[in-house]
Amino acid sequence: MAAVGAVQVHCPECDVALPIAMVLKSPTREGDKLIVNVEPDLTDAVAHVWTHEPAE
Numbered sequence: 205m206a207a208v209g210a211v212q213v214h215c216p217e218c219d220v221a222l223p224i225a226m227v228l229k230s231p232t233r234e235g236d237k238l239i240v241n242v243e244p245d246l247t248d249a250v251a252h253v254w255t256h257e258p259a260e
């Protein structure tokens with residue numbers, strides 16, 4: 205996987221900016237087109253949101 209960029213979202217709880225890496229997945233071929241898949245890596249954002257969850 206390769207990070208190809210980043211976007212930012214704001215946490216709904218505390219409004220902090222959360223960077224989300226855009227990760228390049230393995231390209232696939234469809235007919236004569238090369239399909240490049242870019243997916244957000246939400247790991248860091250999810251980890252942050254979890255800090256707002258009440259501890260059990």
Ligand SMILES: [Zn+2]
Pocket residue numbers: 215216217218219220252253256
């Ligand atoms: Zn937050």
